[in-house]
Amino acid sequence: MGDDMDDDKPVLEQMTDAMSNAADATKEAAKTVVKKVRKAAKKVAKKVTPKKKAAKKSKKAGKKSSKTSAKKSAKKAAKKSAKKTAKKKKKARKSKR
Numbered sequence: 001m002g003d004d005m006d007d008d009k010p011v012l013e014q015m016t017d018a019m020s021n022a023a024d025a026t027k028e029a030a031k032t033v034v035k036k037v038r039k040a041a042k043k044v045a046k047k048v049t050p051k052k053k054a055a056k057k058s059k060k061a062g063k064k065s066s067k068t069s070a071k072k073s074a075k076k077a078a079k080k081s082a083k084k085t086a087k088k089k090k091k092a093r094k095s096k097r
Helices: 011-048 056-096
Strands: none
Touching: 011 056
């Protein structure tokens, strides 16, 4: 974003390049957040599930619910991070005005 203007390229092309770079950066940030959330959810699932072999049915049920909760939390985190980056972009645009 702090690049100098290139006189050879048209302004529109430079702006589209800048916006696509910003979009890629937000995508990468969202991916890393999702990975972190999944990892944390897996750790919690391991601690929560019972360790006894006698309770096989409850163990399977626990695994299923932990997977879905991990997926949901990952999706929520991705949505939140996307919203935050959108807000940051808007603030940046306003501050440039």
